[in-house]
Amino acid sequence: MFLVSGLTHELIFYNIGRMRPSGEMIGFFLLHGVSLSIEIVVKKMCEGRLRLPRIVSGVLTLGYVIYTSFWLFFPPFMRAKSDLRSIRESLAFMEFVRNRRLVEPSEVSCPFL
Known part of the structure; x- marks a missing residue:
């Protein structure tokens, strides 16, 4: 699912900017897919023993998405x-x-x- 999203965004980016795809969009979505898989595995291994407060996990998730967006998602749009x-x-x-x-x-x- 994440791979398809990355490929779709690369195609959209190509249609917008007519620039050669750099793979940053695919990297962004694959990174988030791998991160989600790791989160699911860790939660199953901990069986609910380690549970962060919702506000902390929300801030950490938002920070991660913002950081990776400025690192991988937005640069192709700015170059175009x-x-x-x-x-x-x-x-x-x-x-x-x-x-x-x-x-x-x-x-x-x-x-x-």
């Missing part, structure tokens, strides 16, 4: 400048809604970009 592309496409759509005029995203300008 997909954030700027999506902003330009949104501005082009807003131009169409406001003025009923079709424009290319490259024709739209914003003082903040």
Whole structure:
């Protein structure tokens, strides 16, 4: 399941940025799949003896996901400048809604970009 998610995200990334896949997305999802498997095995081995409070386990999980996201998930999007592309496409759509005029995203300008 995690491998399929990684491959799907690599394909989506390729369609967005037209850059050669780096494998970081697959690595992200495989790492989370392996981590989940290890967590399940450790919980079964401990049989409920070692149980962290929900707030602690939640913070640890969130920290792990955020750390691995900035390490493996977000860098390909930043290299492809997909954030700027999506902003330009949104501005082009807003131009169409406001003025009923079709424009290319490259024709739209914003003082903040």
